[in-house]
Amino acid sequence: xxxxxxxxxxxxxxxxxxxxxxxxxxxxxxxxxxxxxxxxxxxxxxxxxxxxxxxxxxxxxxxxxxxxxxxxxxxxxxxxxxxxxxxxxxxxxxxxxxxxxxxxxxxxxxxxxxxxxxxxxxxxxxxxxxxxxxxxxxxxxxxxxxxxxxxxxxxxxxxxxxxxxxxxxxxxxxxxxxxxxxxxxxxxxxxxxxxxxxxxxxxxxxxxxxxxxxxxxxxxxxxxxxxxxxxxxxxxxxxxxxxxxxxxxxxxxxxxxxxxxxxxxxxxxxxxxxxxxxxxxxxxxxxxxxxxxxxxxxxxxxxxxxxxxxxxxxxxxxxxxxxxxxxxx
Amino acid sequence: xxxxxxxxxxxxxxxxxxxxxxxxxxxxxxxxxxxxxxxxxxxxxxxxxxxxxxxxxxxxxxxxxxxxxxxxxxxxxxxxxxxxxxxxxxxxxxxxxxxxxxxxxxxxxxxxxxxxxxxxxxxxxxxxxxxxxxxxxxxxxxxxxxxxxxxxxxxxxxxxxxxxxxxxxxxxxxxxxxxxxxxxxxxxxxxxxxxxxxxxxxxxxxxxxxxxxxxxxxxxxxxxxxxxxxxxxxxxxxxxxxxxxxxxxxxxxxxxxxxxxxxxxxxxxxxxxxxxxxxxxxxxxxxxxxxxxxxxxxxxxxxxxxxxxxxxxxxxxxxxxxxxxxxxx
Ligand SMILES: CC(C)[C@H](C(=O)O)[C@@H](O)C(=O)O
Ligand SMILES: CC(C)[C@H](C(=O)O)[C@@H](O)C(=O)O
Numbered sequence: 001x002x003x004x005x006x007x008x009x010x011x012x013x014x015x016x017x018x019x020x021x022x023x024x025x026x027x028x029x030x031x032x033x034x035x036x037x038x039x040x041x042x043x044x045x046x047x048x049x050x051x052x053x054x055x056x057x058x059x060x061x062x063x064x065x066x067x068x069x070x071x072x073x074x075x076x077x078x079x080x081x082x083x084x085x086x087x088x089x090x091x092x093x094x095x096x097x098x099x100x101x102x103x104x105x106x107x108x109x110x111x112x113x114x115x116x117x118x119x120x121x122x123x124x125x126x127x128x129x130x131x132x133x134x135x136x137x138x139x140x141x142x143x144x145x146x147x148x149x150x151x152x153x154x155x156x157x158x159x160x161x162x163x164x165x166x167x168x169x170x171x172x173x174x175x176x177x178x179x180x181x182x183x184x185x186x187x188x189x190x191x192x193x194x195x196x197x198x199x200x201x202x203x204x205x206x207x208x209x210x211x212x213x214x215x216x217x218x219x220x221x222x223x224x225x226x227x228x229x230x231x232x233x234x235x236x237x238x239x240x241x242x243x244x245x246x247x248x249x250x251x252x253x254x255x256x257x258x259x260x261x262x263x264x265x266x267x268x269x270x271x272x273x274x275x276x277x278x279x280x281x282x283x284x285x286x287x288x289x290x291x292x293x294x295x296x297x298x299x300x301x302x303x304x305x306x307x308x309x310x311x312x313x314x315x316x317x318x319x320x321x322x323x324x325x326x327x328x329x
Numbered sequence: 330x331x332x333x334x335x336x337x338x339x340x341x342x343x344x345x346x347x348x349x350x351x352x353x354x355x356x357x358x359x360x361x362x363x364x365x366x367x368x369x370x371x372x373x374x375x376x377x378x379x380x381x382x383x384x385x386x387x388x389x390x391x392x393x394x395x396x397x398x399x400x401x402x403x404x405x406x407x408x409x410x411x412x413x414x415x416x417x418x419x420x421x422x423x424x425x426x427x428x429x430x431x432x433x434x435x436x437x438x439x440x441x442x443x444x445x446x447x448x449x450x451x452x453x454x455x456x457x458x459x460x461x462x463x464x465x466x467x468x469x470x471x472x473x474x475x476x477x478x479x480x481x482x483x484x485x486x487x488x489x490x491x492x493x494x495x496x497x498x499x500x501x502x503x504x505x506x507x508x509x510x511x512x513x514x515x516x517x518x519x520x521x522x523x524x525x526x527x528x529x530x531x532x533x534x535x536x537x538x539x540x541x542x543x544x545x546x547x548x549x550x551x552x553x554x555x556x557x558x559x560x561x562x563x564x565x566x567x568x569x570x571x572x573x574x575x576x577x578x579x580x581x582x583x584x585x586x587x588x589x590x591x592x593x594x595x596x597x598x599x600x601x602x603x604x605x606x607x608x609x610x611x612x613x614x615x616x617x618x619x620x621x622x623x624x625x626x627x628x629x630x631x632x633x634x635x636x637x638x639x640x641x642x643x644x645x646x647x648x649x650x651x652x653x654x655x656x657x658x
Contacts, residue, residue, distance in 0.1 A: 075498040103432060103536060122462065124502035130469035132502040133451065140459030167550070169404040173453035173461040200557040207432060207536065207561030221496070225554060228529040232536030 002033040003284055006062035006249070008055060010077070011040035012258025013268035013316075014068025020270030020320035021066060021277040027324040028289040030281065035062070040258075041071035051077045056084055059249060064280050067253035068273070071260070078253065079120065087244035087251050088116040088142060089149045090223060091279070094230035094240060099302040100310060102235035106211040109230060110157065112150040113223025115244060117142050120220045138174040138219060143181035149245075150217035151189035157215075161193040162186070165202050165218035165226065178219060203229060231255060238309060239301075241275035243283065250283050252276040266315045269307040271297060274323055296326035331362040332613055335391035335578070337384060339406070340369040341587025342597035342645075343397025349599030349649035350395060350606040356653040357618040359610065364391070369587075370400035380406045385413055388578060393609050396582040397602070400589070407582065408449065416573035416580050417445040417471060418478045419552060420608070423559035423569060428631040429639055431564035435540040438559060439488065441479040442552025444573060446471050449549045467503040467548060472510035478574075479546035480518035486544075490522040491515070494531050494547035494555065507548060532558060560584060567638060568630075570604035572612065579612050581605040595644045598636040600626060603652055625655035 007022065009015030025032055037055040044050040050073040059065045059081060070077045082090070090113040096105045122135030150162050164182040168175035179196060186194035197205070199222045205212055206226065210233055216226065231240045237256035244251040254272030262268055274297055282290035299305075305322040306312030314322060336351065338344030354361055366384040373379040379402040388394045388410060399406045411419070419442040425434045451464030479491050493511040497504035508525060515523035526534070528551045534541055535555065539562055545555065560566045566585035573580040583601030591597055603626055611619035628634075634651040635641030643651060 079499070119465070119496075120499055124500065126502050126506075130506065132467050132506045134465040134467075134500050134503045136448070136463040136465065138461050138463075167448075167553075170408070170449055170550075171453065171463050173455050174463045177455075177459065177461045200553045203532070203554045204557040204561040204566065207558060208565060221499075222554075224496075224529045225532045225551075228533040229536060229558060232533040236537060237533065 002031045003064070004062045005032050005034050006059045006065045007034050007036045008039050008059070008065060009036070009068040010258070011042055011071040012069055012260045012263040014040070014070070014258060016264070016266060016268050016316050017254060017270040017273035018066060018068040020316050021273040023317065023320045024274050024293060024323055025277050025280070027327060028281065028286070028293065030284070030286050030289055039070060039077050041073050044073055051080055059085060059251070062249050064249050064283065065251040066276060066280065067251060069254065069256065069258040071258045074257070081251055082115050082244050085244065085249050085251055086247040088114065088246040089146055089244070090115040091153065091243040091245065092223070092227040092230070092240065092255065094227070094234050096234045097239060097298055097301040099304060100235045100239060102233065104210045104233040107230065107233045109210065109213045110153060110159065110215050111223055111227045111230060112146060112153060112215060112217045113227060114142060114146040114219050115246070118220030136171070136174055138177045140177055140181050143178045144185055147182040147185035147217055148188070150215050151185055151192050154192045154215045155189065159214040161195060161214045163195045163197055163202070163213055163216050165197055165199050165216055165222055167199050169198065182217065199226070202226065206230060206233065227255065237272065238269045239271050239275070241272050241279055243279045245283070250280070252280050266317065267308055268316050269309050270316050270319055271301070271306070274320065292327050293323065296323045296329070299326045299329065331360045332393070333391045334361050334363050335388045335394045336363050336365045337368045337388070337394060337396045338365070339397040339587070340371055340400040341398055341589045341592040343369070343399070343587060345593070345595060345597050345645050346583060346599040346602035347395060347397040349645050350602040352646065352649045353603050353622060353652055354606050354609070356656060357610065357615070357622065359613070359615050359618055368399060368406050370402050373402055380409055388414060388580070391578050393578050393612065394580040395605065395609065396580060398583065398585065398587040400587045403586070410580055411444050411573050412450070414573065414578050414580055415576040417443065417575040418475055418573070419444040420482065420572040420574065421552070421556040421559070421569065421584065423556070423563050425563045426568055426627055426630040428633060429564045429568060431562065433539045433562040436559065436562045438539065438542045439482060439486065439544045440552055440556045440559060441475060441482060441544060441546045442556060443471055443475040443548050444575070447549030465500070465503055467506045469506055469510050472507045473514055476511040476514035476546055477517070479544050480514055480521050483521045483544045484518065488543040490524060490543045492524045492526055492531070492542055492545050494526055494528050494545055494551055496528050498527065511546065528555070531555065535559060535562065556584065566601065567598045568600050568604070570601050570608055572608045574612070579609070581609050595646065596637055597645050598638050599645050599648055600630070600635070603649065621656050622652065625652045625658070628655045628658065
């Protein structure tokens, strides 16, 4: 049986880096059937909608979605996809790689970001001209669900600690709901250490001592900010994949954008997209193949077999090829 | 005429570092009258209130308040003070100092944080058990006011650029109110460059390229997070003073906490508190004295005349003395 994968290259370098990821997926020998769909700024211009119904239908009936990047309409496309696919967990690893210049080589953390509520889905109002409000919604249901997900991930991936990140000294009610759910989940996983920390202090400590953090679980907007911060610690978004998981098809997307300045030139760094492919393999149960892809990427990075942004001599597909060559090792 | 200064040492190392700052202020020869007031965890325990009316009255009738640190009740004390003093602007400099081990020596930025609304003062609700909401309020009035403050500060301090930090792709209404006010202010200060940037991307860029930022203007919670991040870049909160300014007495506080583990031992690093004293001097118009204190602090740091946390041989008052000795230079 083949796995149906919906592929949405999107805008800018999205299609290129996605092609690289597909090549690697093909090379693993796992049985995939890829179907390509349109979305993004280009699609909006051509058809009047950024995320056509056909794309949404294709994504919904797939087993997983591989996404590239979207331009100005990214929020529209990606937030809609996350919601429609009921992908309530956003897993964002940040891991320093040998060979990639970076500030904090000790960094190896997974940010488990709640994806279905928080500041993102509470709605906004403009009660009078010049005054607007936005609502942050936090429920026990979604908080408990994401906290459990963080602990389960920690156990599966061999991390020993989960840190719940909050701002309960100011957001007393909403973050009390969040923290109480986290504490309940923590009790069910006594083998994993549990800590709580204020988001401002975490922003500082991630810079000063990133090795203090292993798995971070947090609400939507804090997760958005902290995962970009973590990307900064390992040298940028070029090495940051992400997985959106929940009750529907899983959605994998590099955290980086469309890089319009280098789009179409075959020189975009495909690392994040290829690491997305590895997360997809792991999600579908191909643990060995996922490990192999991640090891091959790490080997390429360590050996300078990379694109120009990292100082290497390769183009996008050249780096995919270099990863593929190292798959058996 | 003497300047009436209300001094609130607070908890932990608060009183010690404040004494160091007072010694430096005295040594500048500017005419001050200091009155001490109580607040914090200790006061709460002793009197049942964290911020007694007497303290509030004393702060209100002063020309400026010098604050140390507060413990578990910090949010109560400091948010109340900011509100009562109508201190709607929170100025948080992060500047790397020679002699202080730090990740990003290029860092030299001022975060101008809106202090009167945002997520901090919109209120929370618990419409049903297990579900809570928090409201973010953004007004044109407060946004325009803080944006003007950022530009005025940039001109006064010789910075060439203001970056407005937002999340308008998700918080469309509230951050449109914020950005439109910033743009209006920007038009009045054509001599200063103006940029806008998403908060997540700023969190990454501050790590990767802090020299991209000079003055940042942003809403309350983003400012809270980013100023701690910036502190991380320069080696920690030990070198971070802050000024709360607005329509009432100004309030100066080190960004660091009470450090209970070293409280009462005379070894706390007074740098942030002494830099608060410099900000106070500047605020009252003693520009030369403010410059002198800042230069003396920088000299101490560069020459290793510091407390033990920075590898130096001095205690809290010893460092104050070292700063005072360098005041004339
Ligand atoms: C495009 C934007 C809406 C999105 C988000 O805020 O979630 C992006 O920043 C991300 O982190 O995937
Ligand atoms: C104590 C807390 C309420 C406060 C804040 O969030 O403003 C602190 O983190 C700060 O930055 O001064």
